[in-house]
Amino acid sequence: MAALDAHFGAAMREALAGGAPEDIAVLTQAMAGAAGPVAGLAGDWRCRTLKLGEISALVVYGNFDCRITEAGPGRWEMQKRTGSQRTEGAIVSGPGGTLTYYGVGYVAGGPAVDYAGLPPDDQTAIEPGQTVAQPGIVEQVSQTHARVLFPDPILESRFDILYLTR
Numbered sequence: 500m501a502a503l504d505a506h507f508g509a510a511m512r513e514a515l516a517g518g519a520p521e522d523i524a525v526l527t528q529a530m531a532g533a534a535g536p537v538a539g540l541a542g543d544w545r546c547r548t549l550k551l552g553e554i555s556a557l558v559v560y561g562n563f564d565c566r567i568t569e570a571g572p573g574r575w576e577m578q579k580r581t582g583s584q585r586t587e588g589a590i591v592s593g594p595g596g597t598l599t600y601y602g603v604g605y606v607a608g609g610p611a612v613d614y615a616g617l618p619p620d621d622q623t624a625i626e627p628g629q630t631v632a633q634p635g636i637v638e639q640v641s642q643t644h645a646r647v648l649f650p651d652p653i654l655e656s657r658f659d660i661l662y663l664t665r
Contacts, residue, residue, distance in 0.1 A: 503636060506650035510551035510658030517556025525549065525559045529646055529662035534638035536596060540645065541569045544663040546579055552657030565663060577637075577647075579661070583607065586661070588614050590637050598637035600647050604654070605630040622653050629654075635661070 514526060526549055546565035550558040563582040570576045573592030577600065579585045587610065588602025601614040609628015617625070617632050624631050635649040642665075649659035 503648065503650045506658050507648070510553075510656070513552035513657065514557035519557070522549075522557045522559040525662070526551075526557060526660075529660050532640035532644060535640060537592070537598065537639055539642050540575055540590075540637075540639055541567050542665065544645070544665050546661050546663045548584070549660040549662060550656035551659070554655055558656075562664075565661070577602065585609070586633050588633065598639070600633070600635040600637050602633045602635070603630050604633040604652075624653070635659075 515523060518526065525547075529549060544565045544567065545562040547562045548560045560582070564580045565577065566580055567575050567577045567590070570589065575590040576588070577590055578587040584604065584606055586602045586604045588600055590598050590600050593599055603610045603612070603614055603617065605611070605628035607628060609630045611625040611627055611630040614632065614634075617630075622632065631653045633649060633652065635647045637645065637647050639645040645663040647661040647663070649661070651657065652659045
């Protein structure tokens with residue numbers, strides 16, 4: 500997470516230089532607004548993944564269903580419930596109100612383990628479901644707009660954004 504801004508900057512250069520105008524418009528919407536205090540994060544959301552850089556300049560997927568549930572003080576559980584590529588894990592409030600997502604990404608048949616069950620030093624996908632670590636930073640912009648930032652994901656891109664709306 501320490502290199503989040505460096506990864507984001509490099510990925511944005513690729514996305515803006517080579518992305519389709521309609522995809523750049525979605526990227527702009529996803530990144531608009533400053534992160535604010537957490538208020539009403541729990542609930543059902545529409546979510547779409549944006550993949551920036553590396554294999555393609557910018558890929559924007561359609562909307563899927565995500566759900567965030569409260570799991571105690573300063574803690575939530577998030578689950579992308581539809582689509583072939585999914586994620587699930589814990590959102591934890593840290594110093595200064597920073598929200599960190601400790602999740603796993605997986606495809607059909609997964610996840611093989613939760614985030615805590617992943618090997619600490621190996622980023623090899625675990626079967627079934629090609630389960631990989633998917634840590635990120637959660638930013639809630641408003642009651643209807645949030646995002647999860649995934650710097651340097653293991654698969655397919657330089658930077659991923661899960662754009663949440665309702």
